[in-house]
Amino acid sequence: MxxxxxxxxxxxxxxxxxxxxxxxxxxxxxxxxxxxxxxxxxxxxxxxxxxxxxxxxxxxxxxxxxxxxxxxxxxxxxxxxxxxxxxxxxxxxxxxxxxxxxxxxxxxxxxxxxxxxxxxxxxxxxxxxxxxxxxxxxxxxxxxxxxxxxxxxxxxxxxxxxxxxxxxxxxxxxxxxxxxxxxxxxxxxxxxxxxxxxxxxxxxxxxASLASNLGMLHARGAQAPARTGNRHGGLGVSPYNVYATVDGHVVLNAPADHHFRAILEVMDRSDLKDDPRFSTRTARVQNCEAVDELIEQWTRQQLRDDVARRMLAAKVPCAPVRSLPEVMVxxxxxxxxxxxxxxxxxxxxxxxxxxxxxxxxxxxxxxxxxxxxxxxxxxxxxxxxxxxxxxxxxxxxxxxxx
CATH class of the missing domain: 3.40.50.10540 (Crotonobetainyl-coa:carnitine coa-transferase; domain 1)
Structure with missing residues (x-):
């Protein structure tokens, strides 16, 4: 047949x-x-x-x-x-x-x-x-x-x-x-x-798809938040969020320290690479609100696709938050x-x-x-x-x- x-x-x-x-x-x-x-x-x-x-x-x-x-x-x-x-x-x-x-x-x-x-x-x-x-x-x-x-x-x-x-x-x-x-x-x-x-x-x-959330529950017990918004399900990575731009939103993820240093270079903020709040992933997770504020102050002045293009050129995990009509094409x-x-x-x-x-x-x-x-x-x-x-x-x- x-x-x-x-x-x-x-x-x-x-x-x-x-x-x-x-x-x-x-x-x-x-x-x-x-x-x-x-x-x-x-x-x-x-x-x-x-x-x-x-x-x-x-x-x-x-x-x-x-x-x-x-x-x-x-x-x-x-x-x-x-x-x-x-x-x-x-x-x-x-x-x-x-x-x-x-x-x-x-x-x-x-x-x-x-x-x-x-x-x-x-x-x-x-x-x-x-x-x-x-x-x-x-x-x-x-x-x-x-x-x-x-x-x-x-x-x-x-x-x-x-x-x-x-x-x-x-x-x-x-x-x-x-x-x-x-x-x-x-x-x-x-x-x-x-x-x-x-x-x-x-x-x-x-x-199994809830692995990050379950990991946080195991580590923190009753102190683990049920929901983390657009942040990492296990609160183990920062930055890891959705950020506003002039014309939409982007997601940024820095799973390793060199990713965050690359983000700083794209934002022209290499002066912060040795800041103790941001120098390691652990420090960034502990200061995730400061990290998000730093990034969004910059992204709010940029176009969505420009942010994605520049971050991807620097090998930073990043994507525009796209609508279904955009995804279909x-x-x-x-x-x-x-x-x-x-x-x-x-x-x-x-x-x-x-x-x-x-x-x-x-x-x-x-x-x-x-x-x-x-x-x-x-x-x-x-x-x-x-x-x-x-x-x-x-x-x-x-x-x-x-």
């Missing part, structure tokens, strides 16, 4: 994608862009993310996560729908789902039953809290997980309530780890010939091919992402825009599974496919 004229790392691998929203679809998107044949199985009404375009008029997140997939519809509550899934599983290498724990078992399509059909199947599962443990039945979305994982409590300014991350961190952290778990099991299968179940919880996948990501302008059949000309996984020596798989619901029913159920035109018509009339 995939383009076999170019060999990609996952060429010849077939994935049955039952997942929805962000977490599972991102894992299967990475597989698709690595060359796998990904069959996206949706209920007759379509997956939830398709309908999120209603208020804004476009469903860009769906398009971002479902390039290069073959969408089919299937009623898994019908016996004939279950039978079609079983037939697909017989021919597949990987199945991915992110339903609440127990849903697939109640349908009679859990990992144990599917392994009876195909012992080589890699069954990948993701949920909020995992298949075991006291929280397994709690409903979970990214906002809920940010609260439970400590992301909200650690984000924001010390004198204000915590705020959520603008990014859907927990969903995508889980998706990345789910991809990793499935690829690990696929590698293991090369030696054993047997599949296995792998699972990733959003809660587990997010914890980023020249570096477009030059590398990770962002591409695509003519989408439903959305028009849009920027879509490729996979961040680059396989040297193999050209990126061309982006194929996401397709309408059920667009590949005939290809998958007819050509691949061998159902006749009459049988497909009957399945539609019986509400098995749409």
């Amino acid at each position: 995939s383009d076999l004229t170019t060999r990609y790392p996952l060429s010849g691998i077939t994935v049955i994608d039952l997942s929805h929203i962000y977490n599972g679809p991102y894992a299967t998107f990475l597989m698709a862009m690595a060359g796998a044949d990904v069959i996206k199985v949706e209920p007759l009404t379509g997956e939830n993310l398709r309908s999120r375009g209603d208020l804004g008029g476009v469903a860009l997140p769906f398009a971002m996560l479902n390039s290069n997939k073959q969408p089919v519809t299937l009623n898994l509550k019908s016996e004939k729908g279950k039978q079609l899934l079983r037939e697909m599983v017989q021919r597949a290498d990987i199945l991915v789902e992110n339903f609440a724990p127990g849903v697939m078992d109640r349908l009679g399509l859990g990992a144990t039953e599917l392994h009876k059909i195909n012992p080589r199947l890699i069954y990948g599962s993701s949920s909020g809290y995992g298949r075991e443990g006291p929280y397994r039945d709690y409903p979970a979305m990214d906002l809920v997980m940010q609260a439970m994982c400590g992301v909200i409590d650690s984000t924001g300014h010390p004198d204000q309530p915590g705020v959520k991350s603008g990014a859907a961190l927990c969903d995508f952290m889980a998706g990345i780890h789910l991809y990793a778990a499935i690829m690990t099991a696929l590698y293991e299968r090369e030696g054993t010939g047997e599949g296995r179940v792998v699972e990733v919880s959003m809660q587990d996948a997010t914890y 980023d020249e570096n990501m477009h030059a590398r091919g990770n962002l591409q302008w695509i003519e989408h059949p439903e959305l028009g000309r849009v920027v879509l992402m490729h996979s961040p996984l680059v396989f040297e020596g193999t050209q990126r798989r061309p982006i194929e825009p996401s397709l309408p619901m059920g667009a590949c029913n005939e290809t998958v159920y007819g050509t691949w599974l061998g159902r006749s035109t009459q049988e497909l018509a009957a399945l539609r009339s019986e509400g098995v496919i749409s």
Whole structure:
């Protein structure tokens, strides 16, 4: 089903994608862009993310996560729908789902039953809290997980309530780890010939991202502030903040002493390089307010992009704080091919992402825009599974496919 004229790392691998929203679809998107044949199985009404375009008029997140997939519809509550899934599983290498724990078992399509059909199947599962443990039945979305994982409590300014991350961190952290778990099991299968179940919880996948905050908690105990604003999460580096400019903001980070000396040179304040408040990282952390005041007195008189240009020329970690419209046309990501302008059949000309996984020596798989619901029913159920035109018509009339 995939383009076999170019060999990609996952060429010849077939994935049955039952997942929805962000977490599972991102894992299967990475597989698709690595060359796998990904069959996206949706209920007759379509997956939830398709309908999120209603208020804004476009469903860009769906398009971002479902390039290069073959969408089919299937009623898994019908016996004939279950039978079609079983037939697909017989021919597949990987199945991915992110339903609440127990849903697939109640349908009679859990990992144990599917392994009876195909012992080589890699069954990948993701949920909020995992298949075991006291929280397994709690409903979970990214906002809920940010609260439970400590992301909200650690984000924001010390004198204000915590705020959520603008990014859907927990969903995508889980998706990345789910991809990793499935690829690990696929590698293991090369030696054993047997599949296995792998699972990733959003809660587990997010914890490590709070390493700096946890480090400060360990070191300072009850004296550790819950939130540090735009300063380092562990208050271990200074300068490390967002600074105002004439026309916006920049971030500056001086992880080593030579970085701070370079900042002083750019600001024409080399006279302060031996000032005991600033000469070492420890001293700067202890005097972080003075450091920030010194820097912002200068940046407030400069243009945002000029500050970034001059600091980067001095090898100082620095970046302008950019808006989403600026990020979408980023020249570096477009030059590398990770962002591409695509003519989408439903959305028009849009920027879509490729996979961040680059396989040297193999050209990126061309982006194929996401397709309408059920667009590949005939290809998958007819050509691949061998159902006749009459049988497909009957399945539609019986509400098995749409």
